[in-house]
Amino acid sequence: MVLVTHAIIGTALAQRLGNLGAVFLIGFLSHYIFDMVPHWHYPSPRIVKAMHPSRMGKKTVSFSSDFFPEMARVALDLALGFALSFLFFKAEPVTIFIAATGAVLPDLLVGWARMWPRRALVLHDRFHRWVHSEIRLDDNHILGIGSQIGIIILFIFLFR
Ligand SMILES: [Zn+2]
Ligand SMILES: [Zn+2]
Numbered sequence: 001m002v003l004v005t006h007a008i009i010g011t012a013l014a015q016r017l018g019n020l021g022a023v024f025l026i027g028f029l030s031h032y033i034f035d036m037v038p039h040w041h042y043p044s045p046r047i048v049k050a051m052h053p054s055r056m057g058k059k060t061v062s063f064s065s066d067f068f069p070e071m072a073r074v075a076l077d078l079a080l081g082f083a084l085s086f087l088f089f090k091a092e093p094v095t096i097f098i099a100a101t102g103a104v105l106p107d108l109l110v111g112w113a114r115m116w117p118r119r120a121l122v123l124h125d126r127f128h129r130w131v132h133s134e135i136r137l138d139d140n141h142i143l144g145i146g147s148q149i150g151i152i153i154l155f156i157f158l159f160r
Pocket of ligand 1: 040041132
């Protein structure tokens with residue numbers, strides 16, 4: 001799922017909890033639950049190639065200009081996730097920030113594991129892979145993008 005969708009879902013579900021620890025936890029857990037739903041990803045061929053499972057536990061991504069276009073897309077996705085969460089939800093900014101951060105953190109940890117393959121990060125990567133739906137809608141852009149837009153609208157409509 002794209003980071004925008006994760007941020008919206010996490011913020012929607014966690015924003016009304018009174019305690020910031022709970023806000024973070026629910027945002028964080030929502031990521032894994034919704035990664036179980038078959039979904040679409042935008043292509044990141046260079047990053048995905050570098051992240052092949054056979055290279056697990058080895059440093060596979062270094063900051064190089066090759067990755068910039070794909071990393072720029074991830075950064076835009078992340079920025080849009082925060083922007084839309086702040087735009088559509090009415091909770092305190094700190095609550096929204098923590099909920100959205102929790103909701104996108106698992107994917108950021110996966111990326112971090114490639115640059116800094118410490119044991120805890122590699123184990124997390126395995127767990128993320130394990131919970132993640134095996135059905136990918138990556139080739140079906142209409143259904144894939146449409147379903148995520150639908151989820152975003154639904155969560156904003158239900159929880160704003
Ligand atoms: Zn995914
Ligand atoms: Zn994920």
